[in-house]
Amino acid sequence: MNRLTWRDGGGFEEAAAYSRAVRIGSHVAVSGTAPTDDGVVLHLGDAYAQTSTAIAKALAAAAELGARRDDVIRTRLLLAVGSDWEAAVRAHREAFAGIDPANTSYYVAGFIPDGVLVEVELDAIVPDLEPPR
DSSP states (O other): OOEEEEOOOOSHHHHHTOOSEEEETTEEEEEEEOSEETTEEOSTTOHHHHHHHHHHHHHHHHHHTTOOGGGEEEEEEEEETTSOHHHHHHHHHHHHTTTOOEEEEEEESOOSSTTOOEEEEEEEEOOOOSOOO
């Protein structure tokens, strides 16, 4: 099977030798995605806005490899200790209502860079476009 990768060019991916998203066959996996833009943390102190931004960024990475929102089967919310988990869950609900992927939410010790309250990971399965025989 072909292995496709995508990097968003944030610099950390290259430094740590990983990809934002990888696709093998129909499976797309998106790495922990923080609410950053050009290395700058967005929405400091706002777990809801950070989660919404991270979800959008993770979905955009998945789309680079052919996956759509409806293809998402699993998500993970990684939350900094003390962050507003209810706000993060609300953002997740708004993004995935009706899709209802499997989800696990965790508290973690912290993130790189400082100021990140949440990272989002997701997995998607891109449906086979050929009709069954």
